[in-house]
Amino acid sequence: MQLHRDDVVDGALAILDQYGLADLTMRRLAGTLSVQPGALYWHFPNKQALLGAVADRILAPMDRPVVATDWSGALTELAHRLRDCLLTYRDGAELVSSTYASRLTTNKGRERFSSAVIRAGMPRDQAELAAYTLLYYVLGHTVDEQSRMQMDSAGALADPAGEPADATDPTARFDFGLQLFTAGIRHRLGADAH
Amino acid sequence: MQLHRDDVVDGALAILDQYGLADLTMRRLAGTLSVQPGALYWHFPNKQALLGAVADRILAPMDRPVVATDWSGALTELAHRLRDCLLTYRDGAELVSSTYASRLTTNKGRERFSSAVIRAGMPRDQAELAAYTLLYYVLGHTVDEQSRMQMDSAGALADPAGEPADATDPTARFDFGLQLFTAGIRHRLGADAH
């Protein structure tokens, strides 16, 4: 039976989640789809384009509407949702991060960030810069968080009183930086809320 | 004559700057050093370790003292210096960014960030979180900035009224996010400076 674009993305996502980004090769993917490596190049021009499609799939939940009504609530919600998307699949953060860099994913998160900041009353060009800033933070933080998770689950034997080991809850750590960011926006808006 | 660790790093840095990270392979590096690929594995256990040493070399200027006396001036200066280090070599930001993730570089920037924030009066654990936040921003921004530079210098022919093309000066864009961050810190410190 026929191999469709979506089947290829499905297969790629399965390999990613089970074996990680390093093992997501065109040859291996072809193997699990019971097809020759060259067949994949009829559906995608190259590996980067395939990874872009995988990233889009991972980020699909970013399109759903947001419940918060105030701008800072909406921004916090969107940032958390982006992090959740990235944490859903193994190496999801790393994959999306590198795909953002090569600019062949429709960067859904960033657009929604910026419109939330525009709704807060910031001029469009500044709002876009702010959205980038938040995006860099979420990606950087989550890549780091996820790579630590994998290091821990691998070498749970190690760490004989190495460092304080950051006992704090990862979500609380994430919120700290997020609050730093929203406070910065609020200051920029001149909202002396008192 | 003998091949030393530093010669290997020198050669790697030269390839990086001229041909980019994708062309920085062990075999090619061995070639420019007039040595067999296997020889490199006497000096470094693997490629990641070599890249870590290259990253450390790129970040060497981060050890120099800072001129600003106030914490926000010091932080701004350090952030700019980190960006400058990353922009000095082709693909420098990408290399350092991926090396930070695999945690085998002495992350000089982050430590200096956090001690600046501690000097501002923030408790150590919070200051470290703040330092990470700033680090993610600088890395994310600079990777993006540098990859755009390369896209522009490659396809200067393209861009027929594609987007507004972000006419703003890259340094000004960088400063915007940086100010968002320092404002966030200032707010956290409760410094109602008036």
Added chain:
DNA sequence: ACCTGAACACCGTTCAAGT
């Protein structure tokens, strides 16, 4: 239109053996 077969031009890493 969609895929196979087979090749091209590479990779990182290991390791006996040489000097």
Added chain:
DNA sequence: ACCTGAACACCGTTCAAGT
């Protein structure tokens, strides 16, 4: 101690040829 020679086990991509 430091390196060579040669192999092992892979990569992404292309493309004539098949159906």
